[in-house]
Amino acid sequence: MLVDTHCHLGDVAFAGDRTEVVERALAAGVAHLVVVGESRASTALGLTMAEADTRISTTAGLHPHDARTWTDETAAWLAETLQDPRVVACGEIGLDYHYDHSPRDTQRLVFERQMALAEAAGKPVVIHAREADADVAAVLQAFPAVTAILHSFSSGPALFDAGVALGHYVSFSGMVTFRSWALDALVRATPPERLLVETDAPYLAPVPHRGHRNEPAYVRLVAERVATVRGEDAPSLMDRTGQNAQRVFGDRVGSV
Numbered sequence: 001m002l003v004d005t006h007c008h009l010g011d012v013a014f015a016g017d018r019t020e021v022v023e024r025a026l027a028a029g030v031a032h033l034v035v036v037g038e039s040r041a042s043t044a045l046g047l048t049m050a051e052a053d054t055r056i057s058t059t060a061g062l063h064p065h066d067a068r069t070w071t072d073e074t075a076a077w078l079a080e081t082l083q084d085p086r087v088v089a090c091g092e093i094g095l096d097y098h099y100d101h102s103p104r105d106t107q108r109l110v111f112e113r114q115m116a117l118a119e120a121a122g123k124p125v126v127i128h129a130r131e132a133d134a135d136v137a138a139v140l141q142a143f144p145a146v147t148a149i150l151h152s153f154s155s156g157p158a159l160f161d162a163g164v165a166l167g168h169y170v171s172f173s174g175m176v177t178f179r180s181w182a183l184d185a186l187v188r189a190t191p192p193e194r195l196l197v198e199t200d201a202p203y204l205a206p207v208p209h210r211g212h213r214n215e216p217a218y219v220r221l222v223a224e225r226v227a228t229v230r231g232e233d234a235p236s237l238m239d240r241t242g243q244n245a246q247r248v249f250g251d252r253v254g255s256v
């Protein structure tokens, strides 16, 4: 069961052919797609897509880039939206000290607020971490009851070790196919029951599509590369990562 655990189908890059992109993924053997809601607009679109097709789920949250837009009204919206059965996680949330689109103290506050809302709703969180490993690890440690997915993992061993020690999931993207990828050791070190694969489409298209728009059908290329690195056969890796996705996101992800 191949699952793309992270794709931004609400992105404007898919405005013209969203239906065809989903159809191509299903035709390529992708059993379920988790559409990421990193804003109210993308969450609304994800909810609509998930309403029309049970092979699609969505998440809800506010990206760290936009943390400065957080208000009490955002908190009320997120608390209510996390109750929706189509919403399988809170995210993507986290910290991004590379772009610093929002002040760092605001990012940390909004990250913690969303962790608390996820805990109250009993939903896992999808974590974006960029050049903020120590602070992300500290927030995860402050919320030990919240299960996290370290999405498109490309951080250092300290955040990896902290996440694995807390029982969190590690999701790898098309970056594993890049010539510059240097974290095969962490791909191998991920516990088998904590491993996930994703595209992060429209970003990070795997080789041989690098430089072009990514789409969920290409998650197979990610899974094949991860299987090769781990010395496993691809079909069983796809099955196991699919079971992991079902365990962390809930039974909706198992419906086909």
Ligand SMILES: [Zn+2]
Residues within 6 Å of the ligand: 006, 008, 036, 092, 200
């Ligand atoms: Zn993403």
